[in-house]
Amino acid sequence: MSSNVSSRIQNMETSATLAMAAKARELKTQGIDIIGLSLGEPDFNIPDFIKEAAKKAIDENYSSYTAVDGYTELKVAIAHKFKRDNLLNYTPNQIVVSTGAKQSLYNVAMAVLNPGDEVILPAPYWVSYRDIVKLAEGVPVEVSTSIEADFKMTAAQLEQAITPKTKMLWFSSPCNPSGSFYHKSELEAIAEVLKAHPQIIVVSDEIYEHINFSNNGHCSIASIDSMYDRTVTVNGVSKAFAMTGWRIGYIGAPEWIAKACTKLQGQVTSGANSIAQRAVIEALMAPVERIQYMVDAFKNRRDLVLKLLGQIEGFKLNVPEGAFYVFPDISYYFGKTLKGMHITNASDFALFLLEHAQVATVSGEAFGDENCIRISYAASEEILAEAIHRISKAVS
Ligand code: PMP
Numbered sequence: 001m002s003s004n005v006s007s008r009i010q011n012m013e014t015s016a017t018l019a020m021a022a023k024a025r026e027l028k029t030q031g032i033d034i035i036g037l038s039l040g041e042p043d044f045n046i047p048d049f050i051k052e053a054a055k056k057a058i059d060e061n062y063s064s065y066t067a068v069d070g071y072t073e074l075k076v077a078i079a080h081k082f083k084r085d086n087l088l089n090y091t092p093n094q095i096v097v098s099t100g101a102k103q104s105l106y107n108v109a110m111a112v113l114n115p116g117d118e119v120i121l122p123a124p125y126w127v128s129y130r131d132i133v134k135l136a137e138g139v140p141v142e143v144s145t146s147i148e149a150d151f152k153m154t155a156a157q158l159e160q161a162i163t164p165k166t167k168m169l170w171f172s173s174p175c176n177p178s179g180s181f182y183h184k185s186e187l188e189a190i191a192e193v194l195k196a197h198p199q200i201i202v203v204s205d206e207i208y209e210h211i212n213f214s215n216n217g218h219c220s221i222a223s224i225d226s227m228y229d230r231t232v233t234v235n236g237v238s239k240a241f242a243m244t245g246w247r248i249g250y251i252g253a254p255e256w257i258a259k260a261c262t263k264l265q266g267q268v269t270s271g272a273n274s275i276a277q278r279a280v281i282e283a284l285m286a287p288v289e290r291i292q293y294m295v296d297a298f299k300n301r302r303d304l305v306l307k308l309l310g311q312i313e314g315f316k317l318n319v320p321e322g323a324f325y326v327f328p329d330i331s332y333y334f335g336k337t338l339k340g341m342h343i344t345n346a347s348d349f350a351l352f353l354l355e356h357a358q359v360a361t362v363s364g365e366a367f368g369d370e371n372c373i374r375i376s377y378a379a380s381e382e383i384l385a386e387a388i389h390r391i392s393k394a395v396s
């Protein structure tokens, strides 16, 4: 039978981060010594106290379906976390627990967007935003930024991008892929612009909140007075607690959005994994100091990566203040031929690095920036030093 895949799926891009990770994995199984710096996944083990909580949940038979929007005890823990870390007062009926922040984001897009609604995505943006918006029949409107502006959208750029059809502003801070994060004053300027456009909902993806190396603390845009009633704050445990495979994400949102997400989730997944939910209660109730050792390690790695990449010709870098990525502009190599391979864009360059340095990275094209590549530094310092040595050798 000939394949007859829906146009919805045909029109979708495959996740570039996951595709590159799969390619690197496949080459590794063929015995090729690939260093994978393509996936945004902490390389730490899950802290023991969280593992213990999961084991206890199994022994205590937490094995039934949970409430669609999550265990009440977990929603209370999330409300506590929002208040403690973000100065946000959400009640449990404003919180929805999902199968990863990725599902949280999908739920919100499906719950809020109507066909043709425009969604402003400051670029570079995380790889899945554009396709999630398209699946919800929204129209992504990209706002380009530059490395000189630290990859951040200004209030003036936002103002220019707004039309009567704009329904959403959607961004991550700290940002995947650039590592930039919006300081409080910058968010206040954005909030000021939005005051004149009450129809716009903000999706603030704060999954890298704790991985912040700046002296300026993290600021949630919902904590700015005029923004609370129109912001969905998205978070999860994949990054800060190294729990990517446990698949727990959550939102704090106006109640009407939380209700709509729960309605959708009730028909699609029935709710998130029960054992993982119990473990996340412990993770969120613990003092944040318990994960500081991972943040410290990421900062040392960032400094190492910046130092070593900075010595390679043609790598233009800014200093990322959070997350665990660098996003160098490598457009210097466009039009050049390296080891017989003609480089015309960032995808060619990422492919060149895979073939000739045996280092997996991701082309910036997937993130809405054609001049850059993303390198994840969620790997040990030894591995990072070896990877950058290989890159340096390959391009010289
Ligand atoms: N948002 C951003 C910016 C991310 O980098 C990721 C990484 N996976 C997610 C959301 C989704 O996280 P998860 O589904 O693992 O909770």
Ligand code: GLU
Binding pocket: 015, 017, 018, 038, 039, 040, 041, 102, 127, 128, 176
């Ligand atoms: N967020 C990670 C990344 O950007 C994980 C991969 C994914 O979920 O796409 O690499």
